[in-house]
Amino acid sequence: MAVKQVTVFIGNKEGRIEKVTEILKNNSINISSLSLAESVDFGLLRLIVSEPEKAKDALKAEGLSVRLSDVIAVEISNKPGSLHELLTALVDFNIEYMYVLSSADRASMVMKIKDYEAAESVISTSGFKILSQSEVCR
Amino acid sequence: MIWNETKECMSADEKLTLQSARLVKQVDRVYHNVEYYRKRMQSVGLEPGDIKGIEDLKKLPYTTKNDLRDYYPFGLFAVPREQIVRVHASSGTTGKATVVGYTRRDIDIWAECVARCLAGAGVTSKDIIQVAYGYGLFTGGLGAHYGAEYMGATVVPQSTGNTKKLLTMMQDFGVTAIACTPSYLLHIAEVVKEEGILDELKLKVAICGAEPWTENMRRMIEEELHIKAFDIYGLSEIMGPGVACDCEFHKGLHIHDDHFYPEIIDPKTFEPVGEGVTGELVITTLTKEGLPLIRYRTKDLTSIEYGKCDCGRTQPRIQKFTGRSDDMLIIRGVNVFPSQVEAALLEMGETTPNYMMIVDRVDHQDTLEVQVEVDESYFDDDMRGLDNLSNKVKGALKQALGLAVKVKLVEPKTLPRYEGKSVHVIDNRKLE
Numbered sequence: 001m002a003v004k005q006v007t008v009f010i011g012n013k014e015g016r017i018e019k020v021t022e023i024l025k026n027n028s029i030n031i032s033s034l035s036l037a038e039s040v041d042f043g044l045l046r047l048i049v050s051e052p053e054k055a056k057d058a059l060k061a062e063g064l065s066v067r068l069s070d071v072i073a074v075e076i077s078n079k080p081g082s083l084h085e086l087l088t089a090l091v092d093f094n095i096e097y098m099y100v101l102s103s104a105d106r107a108s109m110v111m112k113i114k115d116y117e118a119a120e121s122v123i124s125t126s127g128f129k130i131l132s133q134s135e136v137c138r
Numbered sequence: 139m140i141w142n143e144t145k146e147c148m149s150a151d152e153k154l155t156l157q158s159a160r161l162v163k164q165v166d167r168v169y170h171n172v173e174y175y176r177k178r179m180q181s182v183g184l185e186p187g188d189i190k191g192i193e194d195l196k197k198l199p200y201t202t203k204n205d206l207r208d209y210y211p212f213g214l215f216a217v218p219r220e221q222i223v224r225v226h227a228s229s230g231t232t233g234k235a236t237v238v239g240y241t242r243r244d245i246d247i248w249a250e251c252v253a254r255c256l257a258g259a260g261v262t263s264k265d266i267i268q269v270a271y272g273y274g275l276f277t278g279g280l281g282a283h284y285g286a287e288y289m290g291a292t293v294v295p296q297s298t299g300n301t302k303k304l305l306t307m308m309q310d311f312g313v314t315a316i317a318c319t320p321s322y323l324l325h326i327a328e329v330v331k332e333e334g335i336l337d338e339l340k341l342k343v344a345i346c347g348a349e350p351w352t353e354n355m356r357r358m359i360e361e362e363l364h365i366k367a368f369d370i371y372g373l374s375e376i377m378g379p380g381v382a383c384d385c386e387f388h389k390g391l392h393i394h395d396d397h398f399y400p401e402i403i404d405p406k407t408f409e410p411v412g413e414g415v416t417g418e419l420v421i422t423t424l425t426k427e428g429l430p431l432i433r434y435r436t437k438d439l440t441s442i443e444y445g446k447c448d449c450g451r452t453q454p455r456i457q458k459f460t461g462r463s464d465d466m467l468i469i470r471g472v473n474v475f476p477s478q479v480e481a482a483l484l485e486m487g488e489t490t491p492n493y494m495m496i497v498d499r500v501d502h503q504d505t506l507e508v509q510v511e512v513d514e515s516y517f518d519d520d521m522r523g524l525d526n527l528s529n530k531v532k533g534a535l536k537q538a539l540g541l542a543v544k545v546k547l548v549e550p551k552t553l554p555r556y557e558g559k560s561v562h563v564i565d566n567r568k569l570e
Contacts, residue, residue, distance in 0.1 A: 007519035009512055011549040037521050041546045042512075044521060063551045065512055069519040096520055112519065 002070035003110070003133050004052035008045040009065035012038070020045060020059065027051075027058045032137045033110055035099035048073070048101060048110055050137045071112050073131040074123055078107040089126035093119050101136065108136070141257035141289075142250065145396045146451045153452070157399055158191030160424035165189045165198070168430050171216040174209055175432065192399065195422060196410060200433045203236055206375065211237040216430050227275040228374045229466075229473040229539070235275075238374050239428040245284065247425060248377050251394050252285020255383030258392065258449070259345050259368035261315050263290030270304060270318035270326075271348065271471065273297045276540075277378030278348050278471065282317040285380055291315070298322065301329050312340045317379075319471040320351040320359065320367070324502035327362035336364065345370050347379050348471035350459045356388075371456060375434055376421050382456050387448045390455025397425050400454055401433070402442055405463040416441045418463045419456065437464045467563065469497060470504045472541045476562040479508060482538035488516050488527060494553045499567040507544040508535060511553055 010016045017036070024031060030050040037044045049055045052068055059066045076082040086109065087095075094114040101108045108131055113119040123130055140146050148156070166186040168175040178199045179185070188194065205214070212219060223242050227235040240248065261267065267286045271278030279297055286293045294311060296304050298318075304326070307313065316323065323344055330336050341363060347370035359367045371391050372379035381398050382391035393400050398421050402411050405418040419436045423429075439462060443455045467474045476495060483491050489510045496507040510531055517523050528545050535543040554561070 005519060009514070009517060009524075009547075009549060011552060016549075039521060039525070042524065042548070044519065044524070046519060060514070063549075065514040065517070065550050067514050067517065067519055 002116070003048060003073045003131065003136050004068050005071045005110070005112075006047045006049055006052050006055050006059070007067045007069060008047070008059060010036075010043045010045050012041050012043065017045060019062070020047075020064070023058050023062050023064075024049065024055060027054060029055050029058070030137060033099060033101035035097070035110075037097070046097075046099070048136055052133070069112070070116065071110050072116070072120060072123065073101060073108050073110050073136045075106060075108045075129040075131055078102070078105075082107070083109065086123070086126075086128055089122055089128070090119060093122070110136075139257045139260065139262065140450060141254040143450075145394070146254060146392070146453060148396070148452055150452065153396065154192060156396060157424060158193075160396075161192055161195060161399070161422065162186075162189055164422075164424055164426075164430055165432070168216055168432060172214055172430075174205065174214055195399070195401070195433065198432050200408065200420065200435050201431050202435050203375065203437075206236045206238075207234050210234050212239065214431075215239050215428055217241055217427055222428050224280075226277045226280075226374050226378065228277070229475060229478060236375060238277075241427040244377075244426055244428050246288075247397060248281060248380060249284040249288035251377065251397065252281060252380035253289040254394060255368075255370050255380050256285060256289055256291070256315075256345060258383050258385045258451075259315075259343050260366065260386070261286070261289065261291060261343060261345070265314045265343075266292040266294065266311055267315040267317060268294045268296045268304065268308060268313050270296045270298055270316055270322060271379075276472070277372070277374045281372070281378035281380060282345070286317070301326060305329060305333070305335065308341060309335065309338045314340050315343045315345070316341060317345045317347075317370075319348045320346040320355050321349060321470070321499065321502050321504060323359050323363075323367070324355065327359060328502060330363065339363075341365050344368070345383070347371055349468040352458070353388075371459075373436055373438075375429075375431060376423060376436075377426070381421070382453075384455075385447060385449040385451065389447055390443050390457045392447065392451050392453040393442075393456055395453050397423065399424055400442055400456065402440070403435075405437075405439070413444055414441050416457075416460060435463075437462050437466065439463055465563065467495075467497060467565065469506050469541060472539065474506070474539050474541065478538050479535060479562070482534045483510065483531070486530065486534045489513075489531060489547075490550065492550075492553050493562060495563045497563065497565040497567055504567065505544065506539075506541060507546055509546045509548050509553060511550045512547045513550045 033048040035046045056066045096112040098111040169186045222239040224240045227237045269282045273279030344367045370383045372381040382393035384391045401420040402417040411417045419438045439460045441457045492511045494509045498505045532545045
């Protein structure tokens, strides 16, 4: 039950992220979470949005380089030690990156894991809830 | 000092007789030994007998770098391959290198020409000379090396790359002369200043070439290092360094016209232009055996002054180069064509073939940045993939150009597009 992440290649220049948010706004797409990875000359903006396919098409139409990829969103309780508990369950997996999706009443982690399917079953059997696209963006 | 007074100070009549005799023989040889020249001459209705002297040279067709490519690798050689004792190679306009070959006699003549240049700069057999051009397929290193050895100087085959080590040896050996690119020498001068070792050096003369430089740069080098600096010119197709060199009067580069006959043509109409008029330098090799070239278009823009120089030499003087009639760049002494970058990117197939080359000079060293557009088919969602891609492009370009390149990945459609002739180079180097 993967969640689609939208990844945008961003040149290291002023106003490039604003360009992305503008396009999403004009298309009434809601952003639930994002993270930015950067190097000297460029960055990757990773987004969890309400309509990933539509977001991808809209961004591409404006000339941006966009990819969709599968990530796992896991709900954890919003209290001390819960992230540690999740990571303990996943100790044998190679987590490529992760970022947080949090609101007042709940917390969840967006994770990119190498051995995706095996990780999913470990997460479930460890008692964590994996969120679907609609749950993430409710 | 003049190395070969007989040849370098020849009277006009004598020279014309010698050049004409050599040209007649050369044309006869290439007609009979090289299919390309035979066909080219036949296509304009010429036979070897029609060329009776220098005055007939203008009847012969031009030769270009593309002809060398079309007959890659050995197709234009005028002797059986067994008689070739060495090959060198330089950048071609596309993937294929331009290959040149030398007989034993060619190597000897080359060495003598370089010795003439060194002598003109005041180098003698008593000097210790560091050759800090690259050794290898590039003609710079071995060309200067053989000339210095031929003259009897002590040669330190330093090659390029390690400035600290070069300076240690310069101090320890008491090096008195250096051959390298002018920009590298400026870099060396800067390190000498930083280390405060100028007083420890015995350096007195530098012979610099392989890239265009200015009187200003020469003055800077001379002031910073307390030496005399001289300009040497050459291109691998004709021979390598040593085709021409300036003397202590710096009135232009004396071309060894008993071996290399120079003409200046209008690069648009191909008509020869008069003395002092700027155009494209065209050279005919009069004695070359391995790869003789008839009216080779160097694409270098300059003019020629005739008449005896104050130094006593009667050889024509090539003036400062004002540019190129093609899009070739010289970066750290290496010839680079934008088309090579395009070919390398297309061959790799992991980016779009849209690119922009930014050439600059930082701390007297040339830098090349290649910006490449990335589209979504070439990356995943992690940084590692992009780093790998960037390294891969860097590797492919280094392979293709023989030059370390900085690669910058940019967003698609952000590089400028031009109507008609596209611009792929921004050269920020200031030569003044």
